[in-house]
Amino acid sequence: MAGKDNADPSSIDKTSFYWAAKCGACHPGGGPTEYDRDGELYFDVTSAQFGYEKLGKTSADVTHDGDYCMVSPTTGSLSMAAWDKTGVSEPDCLLCHRSDRTIADGVDKTASWRQATLRSMTALVDDSGEVVPAYASAATAGQGWWSTLEIPTPPPGKPPSASVLQIDYSVGVADGNLVADASDMLSFSGASITKSPVDYSCWGCHSMAEKKKRGRVWFDADNDVHYAAFSHLDDADPDNDVAASDSASCNRCHMNDDNHNFAKGNIFLGSVNDSEDYANFRTCQECHDGDGAGRDPEAPAYESDIHSNGHMDVMSCELCHIPYKVTAAQLVGDNASTGSPKGFYTDAFLSSDPQDPSMGDASRWYPTFRWKTDKDGVDRLYPAKGLVALWWGDWDQGGTPADYTDDVIEPVILWRVREMTGGLALPGVVDDNGDGVAEVNTEAEIMLYLDALKGVDGYGNLLAENPVLIKGGQVWHEDPANPGTVVSFEFHGTGIPVESFLPFSLDHNVRPTGDALGAAGACGDCHSGFNGGLPTDVFDREILVDPYGVDGQPVYETPRDMLGISVF
Ligand code: HEC
Ligand code: HEC
Ligand code: HEC
Ligand code: HEC
Ligand code: HEC
Ligand code: HEC
Ligand code: HEC
Incomplete structure (x- = not known):
C-alpha cells in the first residue's frame, strides 16, 4: 500500500482510493474507506469539499498523497482520486444483520452485489447514464434495493464489477424489508434484522480468502465434523437438520463481545489486533475437555490413549485432526517471472502421497507444521500451508x-x-x-x-x-x-x-476421528520406530520450498529438516 506522503510516483503502490474499491470489497466499510489519514472525510457531500481542502490545501498539494492520488496498477499512470464521484464507503451493519438474505448457488448476494458495486469505482452509471457514487451506494446495492444492477462477465481471473446501478427503494417496500410510514418515510423492518448473523454473512467475505489461502470448505458435512455436528447433519434424524442458509456456527467458536471483536486466536500470518489474541476464544481443548465456561456439553471428551505419551505437550489438536485437505489451495505466488502475479495451486506440486509429490493423484494435499504459542501458553506444532513466494x-x-x-x-x-x-x-x-x-x-x-x-x-x-x-x-x-x-x-x-515461505494457519475442516493421524494404532504415521525404521508420512513428507530450482525442478524439504525435530 502507498504511504501518505510520497516524493514521486515511483514510490506509490496501491492508494486508499484503490483500496476502498478492490480491497474494501472484503476489508469492510468505515474507518479507512471513509476517513483520510488526517481524520477528515475524503469527500464531504454536505460542504462539497475534499478532506485536504478542509485543511486549507489545494489539489496541487496532494498530487502524490496516498489518500488523494491514484496510480494505475496496470500502467503506472498518475491521476487524482475521484472521491467526489464515488463518495465514501460507510460501515454496513446489514451486511451481517440482514435476516432475509439472497443466497444463490452458494453465493451470498448481500456481499457479492456490494462487492461488484465497489469495484466499479468511477465507471458506475444509472439507467439514464448519470454517474452513480459507487462507494456510497455499495451497501444499498447489497440489500437488493435496485431495479437495475448490471454485472458484466469479467475477463478471466478478474473479479466481477458492476456497470449500471439504478437504486429503487420500492423494491424493498414490495419485499417487506422496507416499511413506509404515513409521510412515506422508509424504515427498516424489524423482521429483516437478525441479532445473530448466519454463517453466510461471514462467508461472503471469508470464502475467497479461506479457499485460496487454505483450501477451506464450509457447508460441507463430509469434510467438516463441526459443520455436520452443529447443523445436526450427523445424526439419523432429518427433521432437526439446519439448512446451510440458516447455519450460525462461526460464532459458536468465534464468540462476539460487546464491541464486535469476534474471538480469535493467534494465526501465523495476518493476525489482526494482537492485543485481543485468544480473548473470549473457545479452543478445541476448552470445548472438548475443559472444566471452565468454555466447555460445550455436546462435545465429547478425548479419551483415547493417543492423547497421552506427552503428545499433547508438543502437538496441537489440529495437527492430528486436520491431517490433510481435499480442496486445492494456492501454493506458489510467482511475482518475479513477469511481474504479474502467477499462482500455482497445490495440485501442481503436491499429491495424495505425502512422500511422493509427483505421484499424480492430487485429490489430497498435506500441510507442514510450525510452532505456535497456544492459549494456555504452551508452544505446540500447528499445521500450516506454506505459500512459496x-x-x-x-x-x-x-x-x-x-x-x-x-x-x-x-x-x-x-x-x-x-x-x-x-x-x-x-x-x-x-x-x-x-x-x-x-x-x-x-x-x-x-x-x-x-x-x-x-x-x-x-x-x-x-x-x-x-x-x-x-x-x-x-x-x-x-x-x-x-x-x-x-x-x-x-x-x-x-x-x-x-x-519466501509464508505459513497460513489451517484450523478448520476437522475430519472424522477415523482419519486422524495415528488412528487405529497407526503410530508409524509419525514414529519411524513404529514404521519399520522407514521415513514417516508426517515428519518426512515433502514440502515445497521452491517451484523451480536452477535445473527447473521443484525443491522440497521435510518438516523434520525444517523444524529440526527428531521423532524416534
Ligand atoms: C475476497 C475478499 C478479500 C479481498 C477482495 C481482499 N481481502 Fe485481504 N483479506 C481477506 C480476509 C478474509 C483476510 C483475513 C483472514 C484470512 O487470513 O483469511 C484478509 C487478510 C489480508 C491481509 C493480512 C495478511 C494475509 O495475507 O492474510 C492483508 C495484508 C490483506 N488482506 C490485504 C489486502 C489487500 C491489499 C487487498 C486489495 C488489493 C485485499 N486484501 C483484498 C479478504 C479479502
Ligand atoms: C461482520 C459482521 C457484523 C457487522 C458488519 C455488524 N455486526 Fe453486529 N453483531 C455481529 C455478531 C456476530 C453479533 C453477535 C451475535 C450473537 O451473539 O448472537 C452482533 C451483535 C450485535 C448486537 C447485539 C449485541 C448484544 O449484545 O445483544 C447489536 C446491537 C449489533 N450487533 C449492532 C450492530 C451495528 C449497529 C452494526 C453497524 C454499525 C453492526 N452490528 C455490524 C456481527 C456484525
Ligand atoms: C469448531 C470451531 C470453529 C468454527 C465453527 C469456526 N472456526 Fe474459525 N477458527 C477456529 C480456530 C481454532 C482458529 C485458529 C485460532 C488460532 O489459534 O489462531 C480459527 C481461525 C479463524 C480465522 C483466522 C484464519 C484461519 O483460517 O485460521 C478466521 C478468519 C476464521 N476462523 C473464520 C471463521 C468463519 C468465517 C467461520 C464460519 C464459516 C469459522 N471460523 C468457524 C475455530 C473455528
Ligand atoms: C466485510 C467482510 C467481512 C465480513 C462480513 C466478515 N469478515 Fe472477518 N475479517 C475480514 C477481513 C478482511 C479480516 C482481516 C482483517 C485484516 O487483516 O485487517 C477479518 C478477520 C477476521 C478474524 C480474525 C482473524 C485473525 O485470527 O486475526 C476472524 C476470527 C473473523 N474475521 C471472523 C469473522 C466472522 C465470524 C464473521 C461473521 C460474523 C466475519 N468475520 C465477517 C472480513 C470480513
Ligand atoms: C464450540 C465448541 C467446540 C470447539 C471450539 C471445538 N469442537 Fe470439536 N466438537 C464439538 C461438538 C459439539 C462436536 C460434535 C459431537 C457430536 O458428534 O455430536 C465436536 C466434534 C469433534 C470431533 C469428532 C468427535 C467424534 O467422536 O466423532 C473431533 C475430532 C473434534 N470435534 C475435534 C476438535 C478440534 C481439533 C477442535 C479445534 C480445531 C475442536 N474440535 C473445536 C464442539 C467443539
Ligand atoms: C497425536 C495425534 C492426536 C492429537 C494431538 C489429538 N488427537 Fe484427538 N484423536 C486422535 C486419534 C487417532 C483419535 C481416534 C482414536 C483412535 O482411533 O484410537 C482421536 C480421537 C479424538 C476424539 C474422539 C474421542 C476419543 O478419544 O476417541 C476427540 C473428541 C478428539 N480426539 C479431540 C481432540 C482434541 C480436542 C485434541 C486437542 C486437545 C486432540 N484430540 C489431540 C489423535 C490425536
Ligand atoms: C501425529 C504424530 C504422532 C503419532 C500419530 C504418534 N506419535 Fe508418539 N510422539 C509424537 C511426537 C512429536 C512425540 C514427541 C517427541 C519429542 O518430544 O521429541 C511423541 C512422543 C511419544 C512418546 C514419548 C517418548 C518420550 O520420550 O517421552 C511415546 C511413548 C509415543 N510417542 C508413543 C506413541 C504411540 C504408541 C503412538 C501410536 C498409538 C504414537 N506415539 C503416535 C508424534 C506422534
Whole structure:
C-alpha cells in the first residue's frame, strides 16, 4: 500500500482510493474507506469539499498523497482520486444483520452485489447514464434495493464489477424489508434484522480468502465434523437438520463481545489486533475437555490413549485432526517471472502421497507444521500451508556489506516490474519444466532481470539500486567479485527480515476421528520406530520450498529438516 506522503510516483503502490474499491470489497466499510489519514472525510457531500481542502490545501498539494492520488496498477499512470464521484464507503451493519438474505448457488448476494458495486469505482452509471457514487451506494446495492444492477462477465481471473446501478427503494417496500410510514418515510423492518448473523454473512467475505489461502470448505458435512455436528447433519434424524442458509456456527467458536471483536486466536500470518489474541476464544481443548465456561456439553471428551505419551505437550489438536485437505489451495505466488502475479495451486506440486509429490493423484494435499504459542501458553506444532513466494527486491546493505543485521530488502512495486517486462517473461527466458510457462530460474535468466532492474521506470527513476531475487529461501544477487554473474545465500539466520515461505494457519475442516493421524494404532504415521525404521508420512513428507530450482525442478524439504525435530 502507498504511504501518505510520497516524493514521486515511483514510490506509490496501491492508494486508499484503490483500496476502498478492490480491497474494501472484503476489508469492510468505515474507518479507512471513509476517513483520510488526517481524520477528515475524503469527500464531504454536505460542504462539497475534499478532506485536504478542509485543511486549507489545494489539489496541487496532494498530487502524490496516498489518500488523494491514484496510480494505475496496470500502467503506472498518475491521476487524482475521484472521491467526489464515488463518495465514501460507510460501515454496513446489514451486511451481517440482514435476516432475509439472497443466497444463490452458494453465493451470498448481500456481499457479492456490494462487492461488484465497489469495484466499479468511477465507471458506475444509472439507467439514464448519470454517474452513480459507487462507494456510497455499495451497501444499498447489497440489500437488493435496485431495479437495475448490471454485472458484466469479467475477463478471466478478474473479479466481477458492476456497470449500471439504478437504486429503487420500492423494491424493498414490495419485499417487506422496507416499511413506509404515513409521510412515506422508509424504515427498516424489524423482521429483516437478525441479532445473530448466519454463517453466510461471514462467508461472503471469508470464502475467497479461506479457499485460496487454505483450501477451506464450509457447508460441507463430509469434510467438516463441526459443520455436520452443529447443523445436526450427523445424526439419523432429518427433521432437526439446519439448512446451510440458516447455519450460525462461526460464532459458536468465534464468540462476539460487546464491541464486535469476534474471538480469535493467534494465526501465523495476518493476525489482526494482537492485543485481543485468544480473548473470549473457545479452543478445541476448552470445548472438548475443559472444566471452565468454555466447555460445550455436546462435545465429547478425548479419551483415547493417543492423547497421552506427552503428545499433547508438543502437538496441537489440529495437527492430528486436520491431517490433510481435499480442496486445492494456492501454493506458489510467482511475482518475479513477469511481474504479474502467477499462482500455482497445490495440485501442481503436491499429491495424495505425502512422500511422493509427483505421484499424480492430487485429490489430497498435506500441510507442514510450525510452532505456535497456544492459549494456555504452551508452544505446540500447528499445521500450516506454506505459500512459496518469488519476488524482486532492492537490497539496502546500510553501507556495511559484512553486517546483515541492519539490511533491508524492499520489494520493487509490481506495476514498475510489469512496466519493465511488458507483462511477459523477458526475452531469453525459457520454460525449463515443461509446464508451458516460461519461468525465471537459471542463473543466466536471473542475471537478465537484475540487469533490467538497474534501468529506470517511465518516470525516469531507478527501478532498484541493488536488485535481488528472493526465491527458495535464498537472496540471489549479482556477484560483486564477478560482475555479470549471479550468486546466492540463504537468508534465514542472517537477521534480514525477508520471507519466501509464508505459513497460513489451517484450523478448520476437522475430519472424522477415523482419519486422524495415528488412528487405529497407526503410530508409524509419525514414529519411524513404529514404521519399520522407514521415513514417516508426517515428519518426512515433502514440502515445497521452491517451484523451480536452477535445473527447473521443484525443491522440497521435510518438516523434520525444517523444524529440526527428531521423532524416534
Ligand atoms: C475476497 C475478499 C478479500 C479481498 C477482495 C481482499 N481481502 Fe485481504 N483479506 C481477506 C480476509 C478474509 C483476510 C483475513 C483472514 C484470512 O487470513 O483469511 C484478509 C487478510 C489480508 C491481509 C493480512 C495478511 C494475509 O495475507 O492474510 C492483508 C495484508 C490483506 N488482506 C490485504 C489486502 C489487500 C491489499 C487487498 C486489495 C488489493 C485485499 N486484501 C483484498 C479478504 C479479502
Ligand atoms: C461482520 C459482521 C457484523 C457487522 C458488519 C455488524 N455486526 Fe453486529 N453483531 C455481529 C455478531 C456476530 C453479533 C453477535 C451475535 C450473537 O451473539 O448472537 C452482533 C451483535 C450485535 C448486537 C447485539 C449485541 C448484544 O449484545 O445483544 C447489536 C446491537 C449489533 N450487533 C449492532 C450492530 C451495528 C449497529 C452494526 C453497524 C454499525 C453492526 N452490528 C455490524 C456481527 C456484525
Ligand atoms: C469448531 C470451531 C470453529 C468454527 C465453527 C469456526 N472456526 Fe474459525 N477458527 C477456529 C480456530 C481454532 C482458529 C485458529 C485460532 C488460532 O489459534 O489462531 C480459527 C481461525 C479463524 C480465522 C483466522 C484464519 C484461519 O483460517 O485460521 C478466521 C478468519 C476464521 N476462523 C473464520 C471463521 C468463519 C468465517 C467461520 C464460519 C464459516 C469459522 N471460523 C468457524 C475455530 C473455528
Ligand atoms: C466485510 C467482510 C467481512 C465480513 C462480513 C466478515 N469478515 Fe472477518 N475479517 C475480514 C477481513 C478482511 C479480516 C482481516 C482483517 C485484516 O487483516 O485487517 C477479518 C478477520 C477476521 C478474524 C480474525 C482473524 C485473525 O485470527 O486475526 C476472524 C476470527 C473473523 N474475521 C471472523 C469473522 C466472522 C465470524 C464473521 C461473521 C460474523 C466475519 N468475520 C465477517 C472480513 C470480513
Ligand atoms: C464450540 C465448541 C467446540 C470447539 C471450539 C471445538 N469442537 Fe470439536 N466438537 C464439538 C461438538 C459439539 C462436536 C460434535 C459431537 C457430536 O458428534 O455430536 C465436536 C466434534 C469433534 C470431533 C469428532 C468427535 C467424534 O467422536 O466423532 C473431533 C475430532 C473434534 N470435534 C475435534 C476438535 C478440534 C481439533 C477442535 C479445534 C480445531 C475442536 N474440535 C473445536 C464442539 C467443539
Ligand atoms: C497425536 C495425534 C492426536 C492429537 C494431538 C489429538 N488427537 Fe484427538 N484423536 C486422535 C486419534 C487417532 C483419535 C481416534 C482414536 C483412535 O482411533 O484410537 C482421536 C480421537 C479424538 C476424539 C474422539 C474421542 C476419543 O478419544 O476417541 C476427540 C473428541 C478428539 N480426539 C479431540 C481432540 C482434541 C480436542 C485434541 C486437542 C486437545 C486432540 N484430540 C489431540 C489423535 C490425536
Ligand atoms: C501425529 C504424530 C504422532 C503419532 C500419530 C504418534 N506419535 Fe508418539 N510422539 C509424537 C511426537 C512429536 C512425540 C514427541 C517427541 C519429542 O518430544 O521429541 C511423541 C512422543 C511419544 C512418546 C514419548 C517418548 C518420550 O520420550 O517421552 C511415546 C511413548 C509415543 N510417542 C508413543 C506413541 C504411540 C504408541 C503412538 C501410536 C498409538 C504414537 N506415539 C503416535 C508424534 C506422534
